[in-house]
Amino acid sequence: MAKKALSEVSLNPKELKDxxxxxxxxxxxxxxxxxxxVSIEVKGExxxxxxxxxLQLAKELDLNFIKLNLAQIEELGDLVGFxxxxxxxxxxxxxTCIWIDEHAVEEYTKQGFEFTGKNRMSYCPPEWISGKTxxxxxxxxxxxxxxxxxxxxxxxxxxxxxxxxxxxPKDWHIILTSNPDTDDYIVNTIDAAQxxxxxxxxxxxxxxxxxxxxxxNQLDNRxxxxxxxxxxxxxxxxxxxSTSMFFNSLASLDSFESHLPLIKMIGDGSVGPEFAQMxxxxxxxxxxKLVKISDVFEHDNQKYILGELKGNIGTDKKYRADxxxxxxxxxxxxxxxxxxxxxxxxxxxxxxxxVITEDIFAIDLKYHIVKSIYNGDPKAFKNLMLKKELxxxxxx
Numbered sequence: 001m002a003k004k005a006l007s008e009v010s011l012n013p014k015e016l017k018d019x020x021x022x023x024x025x026x027x028x029x030x031x032x033x034x035x036x037x038v039s040i041e042v043k044g045e046x047x048x049x050x051x052x053x054x055l056q057l058a059k060e061l062d063l064n065f066i067k068l069n070l071a072q073i074e075e076l077g078d079l080v081g082f083x084x085x086x087x088x089x090x091x092x093x094x095x096t097c098i099w100i101d102e103h104a105v106e107e108y109t110k111q112g113f114e115f116t117g118k119n120r121m122s123y124c125p126p127e128w129i130s131g132k133t134x135x136x137x138x139x140x141x142x143x144x145x146x147x148x149x150x151x152x153x154x155x156x157x158x159x160x161x162x163x164x165x166x167x168x169p170k171d172w173h174i175i176l177t178s179n180p181d182t183d184d185y186i187v188n189t190i191d192a193a194q195x196x197x198x199x200x201x202x203x204x205x206x207x208x209x210x211x212x213x214x215x216x217n218q219l220d221n222r223x224x225x226x227x228x229x230x231x232x233x234x235x236x237x238x239x240x241x242s243t244s245m246f247f248n249s250l251a252s253l254d255s256f257e258s259h260l261p262l263i264k265m266i267g268d269g270s271v272g273p274e275f276a277q278m279x280x281x282x283x284x285x286x287x288x289k290l291v292k293i294s295d296v297f298e299h300d301n302q303k304y305i306l307g308e309l310k311g312n313i314g315t316d317k318k319y320r321a322d323x324x325x326x327x328x329x330x331x332x333x334x335x336x337x338x339x340x341x342x343x344x345x346x347x348x349x350x351x352x353x354x355v356i357t358e359d360i361f362a363i364d365l366k367y368h369i370v371k372s373i374y375n376g377d378p379k380a381f382k383n384l385m386l387k388k389e390l391x392x393x394x395x396x
Contacts, residue, residue: 008043008201011202011204012204012206017056017057020040020054031170037161038198038199039174039198039199040174040199040200042202044202044204045239046239049213054177057137058136058137063137064134065139068141071145073146079150080126080153081163083121086100086119087099087105087115088119089108090113091111091114100113101124135170137173137174138172138173138175141177144178144190145178145186154176158174159197207234208329210240214227216333219244220247220250223247224330226279227243229326237272243275245270246266246275249266249270257284260283263276263280267280290323290326290327291305293330294334296351297335297347306358306360310360313360324365328368328369335348336377339380340377346383349387352373353389356393370393371394
């Protein structure tokens with residue numbers, strides 16, 4: 001039975017990134033004062049994006065990234081380095097003494113050093129840190145799945161950022177990932193004394209964050225729409241990693257409706273019958289044929305594509321608020337993706353203006369779209385302020 005946890009906070013991937021940004025900046029402040037850094041444990045269900053979120057942050061901060069999966073390492077030395085005998089030697093007629101590794105004895109003897117008779121057991125820095133001096137993130141993945149030898153060694157690293165005779169270089173930060181201590185996972189229970197050595201945060205699934213990630217990673221347009229329409233399908237049996245695997249296995253299919261038996265078979269074997277059945281229903285209801293979001297901005301015939309968008313959403317009593325919300329999210333994420341690729345131009349701004357001024361989205365969604373895009377990247381979308389028809393949606 002799991003022990004009662006200390007107070008913890010739950011964050012979505014965006015909130016986690018902001019939190020880790022603060023911790024890293026704060027660690028740099030502490031290190032400059034000669035104080036130990038603070039380590040973080042990110043806890044969450046499997047496949048929810050713990051590792052990928054931390055890797056993305058390391059890339060954004062231009063930090064080295066080392067990932068060690070402690071549940072798959074057999075030799076403790078692969079984590080903390082291997083033991084080696086050292087000897088103290090001094091130069092003749094000189095009080096300066098140093099410790100040398102046993103394999104260097106012959107070389108120092110040739111240089112005139114003499115043994116003092118003192119020796120000790122030390123540890124070589126492990127291969128993963130050898131030669132690295134600039135900042136980095138050490139990710140100890142699935143650390144509570146490891147046996148107790150590794151867990152105790154991790155505590156030593158977390159406490160002092162060092163292990164016996166070697167230490168992490170400056171501007172390195174330790175992040176642990178773990179699964180919940182429940183009957184669903186085979187993990188070691190971490191006691192209270194160990195838990196007080198780091199800050200624990202829970203990573204939670206957020207469909208909005210997933211949709212942004214999916215847009216930036218160019219997942220299939222149809223599959224992103226499906227997840228935005230059915231976020232409730234993510235549960236303890238179906239995680240974001242398994243859905244991405246399912247969607248990627250369909251990437252080469254131009255027509256979903258022509259391959260329904262194949263899609264159902266793949267779905268049953270990856271995301272389970274309930275998810276697969278809902279996806280088949282999505283196809284049967286022609287929702288996989290919603291307008292492609294890239295076409296909204298890049299199609300040559302503006303009148304035609306805006307008509308398609310309006311037809312998908314509907315009007316009056318046939319207005320589909322769920323589809324409108326889904327496509328609004330897609331418009332936002334697509335624009336921010338274009339900004340990240342440095343591809344925002346006058347055509348993008350003009351087409352966005354047309355989408356907003358046409359009678360397609362409800363007024364509240366129009367405000368949401370324009371404000372989210374502008375606030376998401378004010379520099380890239382500064383020209384929105386030059387569009388009279390859009391300024392009111394930004395400043396109100």
